[in-house]
Amino acid sequence: xxxxxxxxxxxxxxxxxxxxxxxxxxxxxxxxxxxxNLNAGYPYFSYTLSGVLIVFLVGIPLITMKSFSEERKxxxxxxxxxxxxxxxKVVMGKYLAMVxxxxxxxxxxxxxxxxxxxxxxxxxxxxxxxxxxxFLLGCVYIAIGMFLxxxxxxxxxxxxxxxxxxxxxxxxxxxxxxxxxxxISGVVGIIILLTxxxxxxxQMTGNWFISGGIELIGIAACVVTYIxxxxxxxxxxxxxLGNLALANVFTDITSNSIVDVSGxxxxxxxxxxxxxxxxxxxxxxxxx
Amino acid sequence: xxxxxxxVKKYGSHLAIDHLNFKIEKGKIYxxxxxxxxxxxxxxxxxxxxxxxxxxxxxxxxxxxxKEPEEAKKHIGYLPELPPLYTEMxxxxxxDFTAELKGISRDKRESSVEEVLKLAKLMDVRxxxxxxxxxxYRQRVGLAQAVLGFPDIIILDEPTVGLDPKxxxxxxxxxRKLAKDHTVILSSHILAEVREVCDYIMIISxxxxxxxxxxxxxxxxxxxxxxxxxxxxxxxxxxxxxxxxVNEISGIKTEKRADGTTYAALEVKEHKDIRxxxxxxxxxxxxxxxxxxxxxxxxxxxxxxxxxxxxGSKLLSAEREEDETDAGDL
Numbered sequence: 001x002x003x004x005x006x007x008x009x010x011x012x013x014x015x016x017x018x019x020x021x022x023x024x025x026x027x028x029x030x031x032x033x034x035x036x037n038l039n040a041g042y043p044y045f046s047y048t049l050s051g052v053l054i055v056f057l058v059g060i061p062l063i064t065m066k067s068f069s070e071e072r073k074x075x076x077x078x079x080x081x082x083x084x085x086x087x088x089k090v091v092m093g094k095y096l097a098m099v100x101x102x103x104x105x106x107x108x109x110x111x112x113x114x115x116x117x118x119x120x121x122x123x124x125x126x127x128x129x130x131x132x133x134x135f136l137l138g139c140v141y142i143a144i145g146m147f148l149x150x151x152x153x154x155x156x157x158x159x160x161x162x163x164x165x166x167x168x169x170x171x172x173x174x175x176x177x178x179x180x181x182x183x184i185s186g187v188v189g190i191i192i193l194l195t196x197x198x199x200x201x202x203q204m205t206g207n208w209f210i211s212g213g214i215e216l217i218g219i220a221a222c223v224v225t226y227i228x229x230x231x232x233x234x235x236x237x238x239x240x241l242g243n244l245a246l247a248n249v250f251t252d253i254t255s256n257s258i259v260d261v262s263g264x265x266x267x268x269x270x271x272x273x274x275x276x277x278x279x280x281x282x283x284x285x286x287x288x
Numbered sequence: 289x290x291x292x293x294x295x296v297k298k299y300g301s302h303l304a305i306d307h308l309n310f311k312i313e314k315g316k317i318y319x320x321x322x323x324x325x326x327x328x329x330x331x332x333x334x335x336x337x338x339x340x341x342x343x344x345x346x347x348x349x350x351x352x353x354x355k356e357p358e359e360a361k362k363h364i365g366y367l368p369e370l371p372p373l374y375t376e377m378x379x380x381x382x383x384d385f386t387a388e389l390k391g392i393s394r395d396k397r398e399s400s401v402e403e404v405l406k407l408a409k410l411m412d413v414r415x416x417x418x419x420x421x422x423x424x425y426r427q428r429v430g431l432a433q434a435v436l437g438f439p440d441i442i443i444l445d446e447p448t449v450g451l452d453p454k455x456x457x458x459x460x461x462x463x464r465k466l467a468k469d470h471t472v473i474l475s476s477h478i479l480a481e482v483r484e485v486c487d488y489i490m491i492i493s494x495x496x497x498x499x500x501x502x503x504x505x506x507x508x509x510x511x512x513x514x515x516x517x518x519x520x521x522x523x524x525x526x527x528x529x530x531x532x533x534v535n536e537i538s539g540i541k542t543e544k545r546a547d548g549t550t551y552a553a554l555e556v557k558e559h560k561d562i563r564x565x566x567x568x569x570x571x572x573x574x575x576x577x578x579x580x581x582x583x584x585x586x587x588x589x590x591x592x593x594x595x596x597x598x599x600g601s602k603l604l605s606a607e608r609e610e611d612e613t614d615a616g617d618l
Contacts, residue, residue, distance in 0.1 A: 003388035007374070014376050079372035079433070082336040083389045084361040287340040288299075 001085065004093030009100055012063065018101045021063050025105040028055040033112055043121050045113045046130035050254040053134075053247060056141060057170060061162035063101055064145025065155045067094050068282070073153045081286070091146075091278050098142045106135040130253045133264070137250050140267050141166055143274035150281045172245040179237045186233030187226045190240075194218040204284055246270065289314050289471055290335065290441060295344035297330055297495075304330045306495040308344070314440075317467045319486030320475035323595050327495040328475040329369055332445050335473075336366040349440065362391070365439040369446055371430025375419035379410055379429055382418060383436060392437045400437055407462065408432040423450045431459065435466065442466060444474040448481060460485050479591055493595040506590055516554040516562060519579035520570060524550045530573045536560045549578060 012018030032051040036042050071077040080090050113127040145162040152158050168175070179189070195215060202211035226233060242248075249263030290312040297305040305327045312318055320328045333339040335346050337353045337360065346353045351360035374382060383404065387397045405411055408428040413421060418429060427450060434442055447463070448456045463485055466472055476482050482489055483503050490500040499506060520527055524542040527550050531537055539555035556562055563580055570577040 003385055006388075007377075007385045010381075011374070011376060074372070074375075075368065075370045076372040076374060078333075078338050078366070078368045079386065079389070081338050082361060082364065082366045082368075083386075084358045084391055085389060086358060286338065287342075 001089040001093040004080070004085070004090055005097050005100075008067075008094050008097030012097065012101050017063060017066070018104075021059050021101060022105045022108075024062075025052065025055055025059050026108050028052055029105070029109060029112070033115075037112070037116055043116055044123055044254070045109075045116060045127040046123075046254040046257075048112070049109070049130055049134050050251055053137075053250070054170070056138060057163060057166045060138065060141040060145050060166060061159045063098050064142055064149050064162055065158040066149070067098065067146050068150040068278070069152050069155050069158045073155075077282075081282075087279055087282060091275060091282070095143065095146060095275060095278075098146065099139055102135065102138045102142060106131055106138070109134075126253070126257050129259060130250070133250050133253055133259075136264065136267050137246065140246055140270050140274075143271045143278075147274045147278045147281065150278045169244060169246055172241075173248070176238055176242055176245070179241070181235045181238060183226065183230045183233040186236040187222050189237040190222055190233070191219055194222070204280060289349060290473075291347040292331075292335065293345050293347070295331070295334060295346065296342045297327075297334060297339070298342045304495050305334070305341075308492075308495065308497055310490060310497060310500060312441075312471060312473065314471055315467070315469070316471060316487040317463065317485055318471070318473045319482035319489045320473065320492055321477070321479065321482045321489055321591065322475075322492035323477055326477075326492045326595070328477075328492055329445055330495075331492070332366070332443055332473070332475060333368070336364055336443055337361055338366075338368075363440045365434035365436065365442045367430045367434040367442075367444045367447060369449075371426055371433070373418045373426060373429060373433075376417065378415055378417055379405075379421070380414045382429065383432060386433045386436055390437050404432040404436050407435065407465075409458070424452060424455045427451060427455075428459075431462070438470065441471045441473070444472065446476055447474055448476070448478075456481075479588060491591060491594050498594040499590070515583045516556060516566065517551070517579065517581045517583050518554065518566060518577060519545075519549055519551050521549050521576040521578060524552075526573075526575070527552055530569050530575060531566070533569055534562055534565045536562045536565070553583075 009018075012021075029048065029052045032048045033045070036048050036051070037045060068077070071080065081087070109131050110128070113122050113124050116122040116127075117124065144165060145158070148161045148165065149155075149158040152161075179185075198211045198215040198218070201214060202208065205211070243266060246267070249260050249267065252258045252260055252263070292308055292310050292312075295305050295308040296303070308327075308331060320331065322328050330339065334341050335348075335353065337357050340354060348360040349363050351363075353360045374385075377385065380401070383401045384397065387401050392400055405414055408431055410425070410428055410432060413425055418426060421429065427447070431444070431447060434444065444463070448459050451459065460481075463472055463474065467487075474482075474485070487502060488500070489503055489506060491498050491506075520530075522530075524544055527542060528540060531540060531552075531554070536557050537554050538557045541553045543551045545551060554562070554566070561582075563582065566580060567577060
């Protein structure tokens with residue numbers, strides 16, 4: 001795992017991508033910092049960071065796009081998969097290398113609150129917590145980007161799909177307001193989601209028994225619950241899918257100074273889920 | 289060493305490997321021979337754990353490649369068809385990385401990289417980026433990677449593709465050197481190459497093992513179909529009449545030529561040398577014999593015979609068909 005981690009990290013800085021990513025993020029943070037904190041004199045760096053969030057949408061796909069698609073295209077994945085290293089370690093090595101690249105601009109960000117402090121009052125606690133959560137959110141995005149990269153051979157497609165998914169997540173709050181709130185539409189929505197999960201399970205395992213079972217039991221549970229207590233389904237889609245607006249946890253800190261611990265746990269679980277899915281996607285390809 | 293049991297690989301509905309069985313023993317050079325698309329690379333990819341098999345199992349020194357992948361992969365060095373090189377690294381960096389990846393302990397890493405650099409004659413280019421190397425050198429870097437750490441089994445998929453004749457000879461020498469204390473498996477669609485280096489040949493066609501033996505034994509496999517070719521200045525019917533006195537002939541195929549001569553291929557029973565008898569038969573009949581020639585099946589013919597048959601099937605059935613046509617001729 002260490003070998004892969006070191007190689008990946010070196011490759012990011014040898015091939016410019018890492019440098020471009022860091023320069024890009026720091027430059028935009030600098031612009032926002034100058035506008036909000038220095039010119040307007042607002043003492044919270046966390047507010048600046050929430051502006052930088054949109055730069056992630058372009059920056060993260062830049063570092064995740066090549067993680068697996070390039071290996072597959074150049075057939076170097078043959079080296080990794082035939083080496084005496086488990087697939088989980090290969091994925092973790094690559095993931096940690098990307099996280100390390102992301103850590104560099106975040107460490108640079110740690111200097112900004114100090115600059116504010118030099119000029120007068122600074123709210124260091126909020127600022128540092130928001131930098132940490134900003135970094136964690138980046139880790140979530142990287143996990144998503146890595147998964148999408150493992151699905152394709154083309155870096156361009158990996159970039160575009162990651163950008164698209166991140167953009168949808170960014171705009172999620174707005175999209176959510178279009179969802180219906182009645183109980184019956186809630187049931188239908190849940191069943192549609194369940195079907196998507198069942199189709200995915202079917203794709204991965206090829207086992208009609210498991211996927212069909214999930215679908216049937218799920219539908220039965222929904223219908224029974226609906227009959228017994230239909231009020232449960234009111235607004236369920238907004239509540240359930242609202243969790244996907246991942247950035248909300250971060251913006252809560254920057255705009256209201258509220259740290260939502262369950263949100264942080266959500267971040268960690270999303271990371272774990274996408275690393276798991278990446279391993280599964282690669283495994284699946286070996287068998288098809 | 290390696291045991292492949294009942295291996296099946298399907299790509300959708302296409303059967304790439306069809307119930308393959310073989311065993312590989314220590315200290316020999318094995319050659320996988322087969323036309324393009326026969327399933328050589330797929331077999332190798334499964335043996336090294338890159339692909340999963342649809343059915344069957346592969347045991348490497350007793351470890352199942354799918355159930356205990358890490359243990360099994362430790363014994364294998366693999367050079368795929370396209371060397372898996374990171375082109376933005378230098379040769380030295382790349383080999384250091386693969387050494388670490390293969391779990392060679394820190395103190396031995398440097399010396400083992402040094403050793404393979406010497407072995408693959410890469411000392412001059414060790415500091416150069418792989419991107420700037422020629423195809424031949426890249427192949428050697430791939431080979432160095434496979435040999436690194438000297439695993440028991442070294443699997444090479446078409447190791448000499450794209451190399452110039454001098455490099456081919458060098459790589460062959462290298463393979464022979466390695467075979468002294470390792471098992472080497474290589475694949476090729478070039479017959480001469482396999483024959484040159486390998487102790488044991490496995491011919492694969494359409495995902496099935498159609499023959500496996502030493503090169504010499506494979507040649508003997510077709511002894512039964514040894515033929516004698518003759519060219520005589522006479523009509524086909526007269527030729528058959530003259531040869532009727534030679535009892536050892538089991539079948540005659542004739543072909544009339546425009547210049548009044550007849551070409552004939554004679555099938556011989558139980559490998560007897562009938563040339564003298566044929567000569568005297570024609571001399572006795574006062575008929576000029578223009579050519580007399582024994583034709584033994586070469587490895588090329590065996591290869592074609594085995595791989596081009598509709599079912600790629602056994603020699604036996606191929607022979608039977610021939611017998612039938614001969615009977616018709618007679």
